[in-house]
Amino acid sequence: MIGAAALERVLAGHESGAWAEEALRALDDREDFPADAVAVLDDAGLAASYVLTPDRDFPALVALIRTVARRDLTVAIAHGKTFLGSVPVWIAGSPEQTRELAERVREGHPVCWGLTERDHGSDLLAGELTATGEENGGWRLDGEKWLINNAGRARLGCVLARTDPAGGSRGFGLFLVDRDRLPPGAWQVLPKVRTHGIRGADISGFVLHGAQVPADALIGGPGDGIALVLKSLQLTRTACVGLSLGAADHALRLTRDFVTRRELYGRRLGSLPHVRRILGRAAAAVLTAEAVSILATRSVHALPGELSVTSAIAKAYVPTTVQDTLGRLAEVLGVRGFLTTPPGGGFAKLERDHRICAIFDGSTVVNRTALLTQTPRLGRLLRRGSADTRGVRAAADPSLPPAPLDPARLTLVSATGCSVVQSLPAAVEEIRAQGHPRLTALAEAVLERCGELAADLADFVPVGGGLPSTAFTLAERYERLYAASACLHLFLSQAGRPAAAPDDDAHRLRACLAHLLDLPDDPAYDELAQTLLDWAGPAFSLLDGAP
């Protein structure tokens, strides 16, 4: 499998060709599919990394997605869709199904993920596309899927279909539909849908007209569809963080370039204290998103039984945080963030493109709802303070090789809650012992918030008929605690760190905690702003030497 650094070199090598910023912008303008840029990814063998064999390194896959997204989100989303569409087979496919799909994916055949329908959006249980069993053991699929990425280009589609007319959580099955084996007209592609961002992407839908598929198109059992989708989403939602981190890298780079060159009122913009605070907070927000991403992607290996919680947190927190950050940076960029021709850079496009990240594969509200359904248990376990500390250590130490991927360990509900959050008090205890006064003060403040949330969760009872907004505030607070704990654990795990590192050495962590505490001002913001101005690598990262 190609690594992120190697992929970065490949893309840099095409900077004057298919990956030229100007070329990608022109495609976006004309709403043309970035076929040449996708071909470069195919030639580099990126698709092979979408095949989830047990030896796969999930964080490395997400680093690849980030590498592509940093240059162009439209391409990253268009290409990465194949991963989303094939995950159900990696989780529940028979050895034969897995082998065949792996072969097709490696060959570069796009796979689409057919879940949503025109009138039902995220309400999957309302899906109307039907699968009817036939005498030969095969199935006949009829109905429409809409707002499907790669609906036109896909050679295979992973389609959720109603197998029981009565529906319900056991009334749907997932089918891997091979378009190459359907008669013409059975898979009718709907017209391209014109979108706000990712304008060049192949977003449309398809109608299946009596599409006959063999018995082995069914993934798992005929009533397994919903459960399998929910497990698949645990992996796809976790992978999506790479898209947001790439967009954040891109936006931070454009902003850094602007403020280091721009002069206003006789000053360099990047030297103004007020601007530096905006930059420092933006950088801190991005680093917290990265910390969540690192812990969540490593949890795929280290804490797979908790992914129902972790993936919801990551998919809610990371795109939302990055989108907010883009808003702050847009204000610094002013008219340059609005212009699509020079001196405007790629900011306007990436901002438009990124807005889809908080919508697809489960919007922020959908993910917070998913998290809230588990809050009674999460609250209990938080108050009790139990945690899988070994799992947390493995998830928080990027230098450790990941444990083998085992989809069988995915569950719909986490029996152990969320160990990362539940081990926050232990992390704060360790920080205290390290003797950084400023860092300790911030960590204590986080711990106080943790106690408050634990108490507030005890009063919360999920009710039918939709959750109130107050509940979503609880979810958001829980996400912040996860982010804080992720930052602390990452800091503690960094090998080679002298036990008594000077306090200013921890400025990245301090800025992250200050941001998560929503402190309007903290000296660490200014220090982190300088780090951003001095930053040279492709990724703006907590981890030294990140690709």
Place this chain on the structure above:
Amino acid sequence: MTPVVPERVAALDRLLGDPADPANPVGTRAVLDADERGEMPTAGERALDAYGLNAEFVPPEYGGRLTRADHLVEVMRTVYRRDPVLGLGYGASSFIAGVNVWTAAGTEQATRVADLLLGGHRVAVAFHELAHGNDMTGTEFTAAADGAHLRLSGRKEVVTNISRAKALVVLARTDPRPGPRSHSLVLVDRTALPGDGIRDLPRFGTVGMRGIQLGGLEFDAVRVPRTAVLGPVGSGLETALKALQITRTTLPAMASGVLDTALRTAVGHLSSRTLYGGPAIGIPHVRSVLAGVFADLLRAEAVGAVGTRALHLVPQSASVYSAVVKYTVSKLLLDAVDRLAELLGAHFYLREGPSAIFQKLLRDLAPVGFGHIARAACQMSLLPQLPLLARRSWTGGAPAPDALFALDADLPALRYDRLALQAAGRDPLAASLAAALDGPWDGACRQVRAVAEADLAELGALARACAALPVTEWGVDASPATYDLADRYSTLLTRVCCLQIQRHTTDPFLAGPAWTLAAAHRTRRPSPLPRPVEDALFDELLARHRDHRSFGLAARPLLHREENTR
């Protein structure tokens, strides 16, 4: 007493027709098509020609209808509600140019510009240079003396209508030395110019306002008569900064029309959609977000209304209030549209279908934050005024007249010569808070009174912090903590605007406490509104949606299909 919404708005609405009618050449369909092509909507421009929109920008002494800034805002809201591109591209940019002329020019020049506008032509305001942005003192474009002439050289960039304008108001350097009196405004009559020496720069592409003709010009020693200077030589920055007080107040106020349509689009979509077995609009979280956005729209309009009336009533303080309006209203509008986008989910992302206008509104609204003058520049402009405001007004200054808050009260004429570069500590709006607390209170408004008391305490705390600010904290190098003081002060004023309008209104809904309490709640903590407040707002929102009334302070009837067919 005068109506909040001038009667002529209904005539404009009729000319623009039913937005939902696909056959209407000025309807939403046509507006979206023009946006896709990146063009000004031609039928829309013709309709505004027919209405004579430019007359709204011309003072009555020159034959126009610009008698009241609040009426101008209501007229322009009607345009922004249909299409922000028409609002800015047909009208607001000529208005900005005009205000500079009315502020500085002699009768002859003003008459010339008025005649151009009344003849349906555009006038562009050519201040902006990419290298300097909001820093007008950095302007490089020169007007060099050459006998009875000036020679203009340099570039103006990202300027609306610069190519098609019949006249330009250019900010040019007339003195190479640094300082506030080194620039002049020059009225450039393009019809009187030789063709050579001026080069059109390529049009700038933008993500929103795509139809706007955003261009640039490069001048190479172009000769204009010395009489083209507006006001005394060297007065350019002063004039620009005074005129800016009018424009940075009224433009954000007009832009609330964008949020009005965005909110209507969202309510319409969510009312018609079924999710999880029920109507989406009944989902508790959806209700909360919509009620919150509605409250923010009302607050934005309250701030805009007080700021606009202040131009007439307390112009000597407009340097402060205009900065507060731009800083707070733009942010309220931008954040509100973002919240609605989250509610709409994938339907926000589509450029087709019944909610297609939404994504255009979101793109078109962006310049309200940085366009004309940036929010951050407005925040910065408050810093040097804070100490004097704190000392002279925040603990016992002269309160504002009631007419500042009684939206149907008459207004004196706009006096451009009363605008001042700084308020000299006069802050009748903030001072009105203590006066309100001293006055009689309706017993039913106990909660509102508690808000006002908390605000008075906050004003006292701000006064202590700001009175002592050293001069090093008055400028661009100020610490973030000082910027935060300007933010707290601005936010406090938004609450005072709501409170005072509530106390002076005759409208039954606005006289109720819900929207004022919502304003207080939403500026103090990020949690959802208390249930009774949310219910009152949500019920009003749905009632207005059902009755086809606008969501802003005026709650005015909007043109809709049934009315057409009747």
